[in-house]
Amino acid sequence: MGTPGNALLHDELVARLRAMIVDGELPPGARIPERELCERFEVSRTPLREALKVLASEGHVSRLPNKGARVTRLTTQDVEELFEVSGALEALAGELACARISDTEIAEIKALHYEMALYHHKRDLPAYYTLNRRIHEALVRASGSKVLQGLYEQVSARIRRARFVAAMPFDRWDQAMSEHEGILNALVRRDGATLGAILKQHLQNKSKQVVEAGFAVDHDDGAADAPPPRRRPPRRKRPAGEGT
Amino acid sequence: MGTPGNALLHDELVARLRAMIVDGELPPGARIPERELCERFEVSRTPLREALKVLASEGHVSRLPNKGARVTRLTTQDVEELFEVSGALEALAGELACARISDTEIAEIKALHYEMALYHHKRDLPAYYTLNRRIHEALVRASGSKVLQGLYEQVSARIRRARFVAAMPFDRWDQAMSEHEGILNALVRRDGATLGAILKQHLQNKSKQVVEAGFAVDHDDGAADAPPPRRRPPRRKRPAGEGT
DNA sequence: AATTGCCAAAATGAATTCATAAATGATCCG
């Protein structure tokens, strides 16, 4: 019955929190108060804390020693590096996919491509983005490498946080669509080397566009941690020898 | 930098457990009884469970619903995929490094290279492996990309588990050394494209060697170490004073 | 005698509780 099966509480929390971060509901730099989220999700702190540790290891949140967790803030360099790595991973995926992909899978990607081309023609950016993402995911899946797929999803999730506000200029959009034509072409020809090269360039161009568009999503929800020169309060130790 | 010297119990446990798994002290497929490790590390279950969750997200352990955690078992396909991805990551690292590396860093890698060549000449495999690893790590570091470095370490740690028993035939060893000559050469010339290509091929060859050598460490002594001494969990009352 | 159902013991998942370090505000002194 229950589709989520036994639904380990903390695994579910990891998924939900990750979605919230990736979708921008928890903006970069936002503090993550444990207690508040505990009430929100109606769970105790234990599974939530476990989830935060996992998200920290995935790079989505940063944890300061005894000062709680915050959503990791993406710098321009972070975004550039993430796109670089993603480009390398997708290039590998393309090469592997060309060697292993079936005609059926190619047909599926082709269908996605044409649907995306339609939305490009209609200038429907959100729909275009959705299809674009599905195409890239299908390519990685077609590589047949679970390891690659896992790492790609990891990197992709971290990138996605920086992308929603990136308005795409029409000329760049057309260029991207053109690059996708090349991607599909190379895939159909099963030309792995070319496909890999195009994908790498494609990601590099996208990186440039996103960075130039100013990816920053710094609407400080609770993120305003402007560091005023806060003096160090003298640390008073607890008088242990008090008679009680 | 890499090692936050914080005294967070849970982070320390992650590091120790990861080392135990990577070094083979906890063999693939081995069960990880929480209680036993709690005694061993003299901590309670809470930080240990958090550590296990993190290691699971890193791919080092697999967790079944209510049946505990086990060290992830590496299949041949896993190893091949890991090497493929590592090849792509190192190729990217090589390209980036050639564009950014300083003469000083090159000199350091050169020194490592010649020291490794010495051990190759002496047929000292463990020492060779150590230097080899340090060279690859230095290359990735020289890329200047923290994201890349993080992912490389992740993948590299997962690979390392499969490699200790991989005896290297002399001809393959000589070939590897020769490839490293090419690596150093391309690096000195700052020829990123060539360096990337060599690295990718280098990793591919290493993958083939490891797989052919039969990396499998399939002695599942998961249940073999179950003596029935009925020990109590370490009921630590108050860590008010310094222990041990 | 073998198999199946039931009960107990153990281990895991989650919640609650305890202790400590950090942040905030109030008070006292310059």
Next chain:
DNA sequence: CGGATCATTTATGAATTCATTTTGGCAATT
């Protein structure tokens, strides 16, 4: 009136405790 020190409060880190599921053993039945 301003600033530093101390006390209070709050939140995080860790341990303990409780509940649920799984597993192993024993007995009864066929």
